[in-house]
Amino acid sequence: xxxxxxxxxxxxxxxxxxxxxxxxxxxxxxxxxxxxxxxxxxxxxxxxxxxxxxxxxxxxxxxxxxxxxxxxxxxxxxxxxxxxxxxxxxxxxxxxxxxxxxxxxxxxxxxxxxxxxxxxxxxxxxxxxxxxxxxxxxxxxxxxxxxxxxxxxxxxxxxxxxxxxxxxxxxxxxxxxxxxxxxxxxxxxxxxxxxxxxxxxxxxxxxxxxxxxxxxxxxxxxxxxxxxxxxxxxxxxxxxxxxxxxxxxxxxxxxxxxxxxxxxxxxxxxxxxxxxxxxxxxxxxxxxxxxxxxxxxxxxxxxxxxxxxxxxxxxxxxxxxxxxxxxxxxx
Amino acid sequence: xxxxxxxxxxxxxxxxxxxxxxxxxxxxxxxxxxxxxxxxxxxxxxxxxxxxxxxxxxxxxxxxxxxxxxxxxxxxxxxxxxxxxxxxxxxxxxxxxxxxxxxxxxxxxxxxxxxxxxxxxxxxxxxxxxxxxxxxxxxxxxxxxxxxxxxxxxxxxxxxxxxxxxxxxxxxxxxxxxxxxxxxxxxxxxxxxxxxxxxxxxxxxxxxxxxxxxxxxxxxxxxxxxxxxxxxxxxxxxxxxxxxxxxxxxxxxxxxxxxxxxxxxxxxxxxxxxxxxxxxxxxxxxxxxxxxxxxxxxxxxxxxxxxxxxxxxxxxxxxxxxxxxxxxxxx
DNA sequence: CTGAAAGCGCTTACAG
DNA sequence: CTGAAAGCGCTTACAG
Numbered sequence: 001x002x003x004x005x006x007x008x009x010x011x012x013x014x015x016x017x018x019x020x021x022x023x024x025x026x027x028x029x030x031x032x033x034x035x036x037x038x039x040x041x042x043x044x045x046x047x048x049x050x051x052x053x054x055x056x057x058x059x060x061x062x063x064x065x066x067x068x069x070x071x072x073x074x075x076x077x078x079x080x081x082x083x084x085x086x087x088x089x090x091x092x093x094x095x096x097x098x099x100x101x102x103x104x105x106x107x108x109x110x111x112x113x114x115x116x117x118x119x120x121x122x123x124x125x126x127x128x129x130x131x132x133x134x135x136x137x138x139x140x141x142x143x144x145x146x147x148x149x150x151x152x153x154x155x156x157x158x159x160x161x162x163x164x165x166x167x168x169x170x171x172x173x174x175x176x177x178x179x180x181x182x183x184x185x186x187x188x189x190x191x192x193x194x195x196x197x198x199x200x201x202x203x204x205x206x207x208x209x210x211x212x213x214x215x216x217x218x219x220x221x222x223x224x225x226x227x228x229x230x231x232x233x234x235x236x237x238x239x240x241x242x243x244x245x246x247x248x249x250x251x252x253x254x255x256x257x258x259x260x261x262x263x264x265x266x267x268x269x270x271x272x273x274x275x276x277x278x279x280x281x282x283x284x285x286x287x288x289x290x291x292x293x294x295x296x297x298x299x300x301x302x303x304x305x306x307x308x309x310x311x312x313x314x315x316x317x318x319x320x321x322x323x324x325x326x327x328x329x330x331x
Numbered sequence: 332x333x334x335x336x337x338x339x340x341x342x343x344x345x346x347x348x349x350x351x352x353x354x355x356x357x358x359x360x361x362x363x364x365x366x367x368x369x370x371x372x373x374x375x376x377x378x379x380x381x382x383x384x385x386x387x388x389x390x391x392x393x394x395x396x397x398x399x400x401x402x403x404x405x406x407x408x409x410x411x412x413x414x415x416x417x418x419x420x421x422x423x424x425x426x427x428x429x430x431x432x433x434x435x436x437x438x439x440x441x442x443x444x445x446x447x448x449x450x451x452x453x454x455x456x457x458x459x460x461x462x463x464x465x466x467x468x469x470x471x472x473x474x475x476x477x478x479x480x481x482x483x484x485x486x487x488x489x490x491x492x493x494x495x496x497x498x499x500x501x502x503x504x505x506x507x508x509x510x511x512x513x514x515x516x517x518x519x520x521x522x523x524x525x526x527x528x529x530x531x532x533x534x535x536x537x538x539x540x541x542x543x544x545x546x547x548x549x550x551x552x553x554x555x556x557x558x559x560x561x562x563x564x565x566x567x568x569x570x571x572x573x574x575x576x577x578x579x580x581x582x583x584x585x586x587x588x589x590x591x592x593x594x595x596x597x598x599x600x601x602x603x604x605x606x607x608x609x610x611x612x613x614x615x616x617x618x619x620x621x622x623x624x625x626x627x628x629x630x631x632x633x634x635x636x637x638x639x640x641x642x643x644x645x646x647x648x649x650x651x652x653x654x655x656x657x658x659x660x661x662x
Numbered sequence: 663c664t665g666a667a668a669g670c671g672c673t674t675a676c677a678g
Numbered sequence: 679c680t681g682a683a684a685g686c687g688c689t690t691a692c693a694g
Binding site: 003004005015016019020023025047048050051052053054055056 | 686687688689690
């Protein structure tokens, strides 16, 4: 592979001049410039990004750590981050923590070692606070994605409160009073916000929420199925509607509903966050809170760029609104 | 940030010794080693991966370029690649070409500039042959993923032929003779293989395939809808079954079917490649050829590792088998 | 307008 | 068993 030295000697100039021509960082005589450019052509020279990064203390790359690469919503966020990064001329280093704090830690260290210019993290469920401390100590720009924290850090997520309130209003308007919430792992901030939003919204409507209708803590579809199924039989105290807080939870709960032979809608109303792709094509047509996942990813990059340009800028926390697709499952 | 010089001076040794301790690359007296390790602790030293890579001419990173980050199947492949890369201690650089040869080219150049140890590519629909030539000239290990080529390069994809044959057999066994194939962009090798596999399988069954039942070239769900819809009305010459070659094509075709008020199954049988997530929970329950997308990604990394370890190994082409989930849509 | 040279932070022959 | 030093391929003050 040709190096800058090869180009310089072929063009009969110094490496400084080659560098300045390539980076347009100081004036070079048109004639000299032309000689350099044709030497670049002739040698097939391409600048070594590694060597360049080492000198500039800037890599033009960012790191993204997601908590669950298997979830469609996170796949969309990754897509959004990639798109925005490419637009800014940044390379993207991707890692998946798979909800494992140890893997998350290792991924962050690897990215830090590679001197990424900034980090975007959707934290794992049991993520340790020390991790963010660590990044802050390195003075490395950081953006929290989807799973936010009560910290002085740039962040972008969705407004879970408002979406949940709209969903509860929608259901209670239709006479539902015994609504089961399937909320998953409450250490995950987005799920906790949905959980809290549900209780607040129900309270505002003057409705009790018995503990038996709060189904928390399951992290797989199978476990959710097992937890939900036994709670469905009772027509006096059982739920008339189910509200799932993620695609995975919805899958487990819906399977339970079907296993018990209940009809959606009819004997059971059903709504979910995130939900299923192309769900307008299938029965039951499920009312879904659709996160702007792609835009979440884009916005995270936007916040990071802003921070890189203005390190002293005040902390910014973005809450994007979700769109609610009302369908027959809640009629 | 502490450097190896800081560690060396604090430990009272040379940087060589620090390096050798950290890499376990030559024997060091236990006592010296201990001093080094505590100096590492004290300074919070972390090796700079950039500088290390530059010396070693190896970055412990790989590049992945996918053609359509929006498709669930590709998201799964990315996930598989990430998982396997992490297991091998490799960082993953991700780029999306969005089916645009120019973006694909730019992504490959960026990855090459960053000196990734190898490349995995799911090529864009109109990908230029020169691109692979370019990578070969750099002597950079390359693995083709999902979208294969008739070239002497390591590759991993699925066996489209056998899956398509099974699908056609399944349908013809049930009496279907007028089967519409919705095959999309035939420049995409996987789609072309499905297309060819269909014709071969039909021929083997002695069935004609009129051009009116071959719906090719659409690249969006909306365009597919527009192409398919007018072909459904005719009960004499129209199809009794539809076979879609990707999720996106299936969405467009299914919407057309529903728009025309046809019942699946009943008045129209339907099957698809890739398909929809959790489709066992929804009606119509659609017969689906499920690619082992995650394993495809894992295998691609496996091939790359093999090539890195044994540059002279013979070219390997892997064809993984898909699983067919037979459901009511084809009954 | 251009060049000689230092230096980014490592690894690795070479020498003892 | 360990160290001094070269060198990976760039960028960037410094000097003229």
